[in-house]
Amino acid sequence: MSKVSIAIPDGFILGAAASAWQTEGWSGKKSGQDSYLDLWYKNHRHVWHNGYGPAKATDFYHRYKEDVALMKASGLTHYRTSINWSRFFTDYELGRVDEEYAAYIDSYLDEMKRQGIEPMLCLEHYELPAYLIEKYDGWSSKKVVELFVLYAEKVFARFAGKVSRWFTFNEPVVVQTRVYLDAIRWPFEQNTGKWMQWNHHKVLATAKVVELFRRRGYDSHGSIGVILNPEVTYARSSAPHDRQAAHLYDLFYNRVFLDPMIKGEYPQELLDLLQKHDVHFDYSEQELAVIRNNTVDEVGINLYYPHRVKAPSRGWNKETPFHPAFYYEHFELPGRRMNTSRGWEIYPKIVYDMAMRIKTEYGNIPWFIAENGMGIENEGRFRDAASGEIQDDYRIEFVAEHLYWALKAREEGANCGGYMLWAFTDNVSPMNAFKNRYGLIEIDLDDNRNRHQKKSSHWFKSLSESGVLSLTLDDEDK
Secondary structure: OEEEEEEOOOOOEEEEEOOOOOOOOOOOOOOOOOEHHHHHHHHOHHHOHHHOOOOOOOOHHHHHHHHHHHHHHOOOOEEEEEOOHHHHEEEOOOOEEOHHHHHHHHHHHHHHHHHOOEEEEEEEOOOOEHHHHHHHOHHHOHHHHHHHHHHHHHHHHHHOOOOOEEEEEEOOOHHHHHHHHOOOOOOOOOOHHHHHHHHHHHHHHHHHHHHHHHHOOHHHOOEEEEEEOOOOEEEOOOOHHHHHHHHHHHHHHOHHHHHHHHHOOOOHHHHHHHHHOOOOOOOOHHHHHHHHHOOOOEEEEEOOOOEEEEOOOOOOOOOOOOOHHHHOEEOOOOOOOEEOOOOEEOOOOHHHHHHHHHHHHOOOOOEEEEEOOOOEEOHHHHEOOOOOOEOOHHHHHHHHHHHHHHHHHHHOOOOEEEEEEEOOEOOOEOOOEOOEEOOOEEEEOOOOOEEEEOHHHHHHHHHHHHOEEEEEEOHHHO
């Protein structure tokens, strides 16, 4: 073990992120403004831990000034959140803006500017309007692609003067994977064709919004990107069958978005495999041209844990619809380091490995870590009896190790522009609700959602001010 120090370059982001639906609550929300998450919560509330959901969230809607002050106190240079599409309009077809909600966004953007924190805004973080699900079957429909472009047009017109870094989606693969591929979330429909249709329409919607952004000249003072969550995938062994399992897992879940959004085209191997398994989705050569000609400026990458796979050891039920798991099984590395609260392996080198992949395979496009963090259950057990402060040394260690690999990769030529923690405050997550806490700032559910800085908040502030990361590493990790 040895002590290591590494400089944080000027301009390197040290920020945090959270979505609109996980923070703002339902205050001021009007009838008909439910999102997909609201609809899920209302229809299947019992699966959300202790019944907590988006109804109250962290009440950022009323407490944003307090929270922005805490962002500054925590040393954040940037804060990434989303605009809640379902609340931004009172009419999704005509693009009629809810002026009350838009004024709230104006106000918190002004407050961030006043406190010296740069906002980064995502257009969709699972906030697809319920109306569009009920009328058009959500992203199954090309009409929803058109309405998303209309939404983006209205948002840019309103806020482009206050925000320079924009993103179309956060983790665009997630909702349809959980709902239509794995069928483990409401409304539990296993439909691989619909899964791929949703994938394609989100890729197409991104390309169309990129085209709009540039055509309207917003690129003269801003950038347009996307937030993806590719899992760094490792084969169990060097054997060809395990390496092929990892290759195909990566193809279906990672390259399905990485390739078209950065390179402008789907991997032909993916299209061939979908056809082989009779998985069909509607696309045209014109749509592929739009995708090819409108790739993103930058990419945010959400990284939490490695994904390990092996070749399948059992046969596939012929009555089961095709699922990419036809080609792989999950593999648990013996002796792995674990966050037992979340059930996730801790392997900080995923950051370096992803950085090298982007450098070598994706033209070293500008990118940053858009989410990385550690969720801990029953965090109150780490409260200092005298001060009442959560002593989250485990979070400090987790962040420091992942940030180290980002900075090391940058020293070796990776175009990594920053690190953003998930999350700024504790917040509600799908199903887990407040069970696992991720924040620099504690949200006290027993005391009117009052805020308290954790030890990690003070550490992050010191890190931001000093510009130097110091940590202790195993010699083999340096």
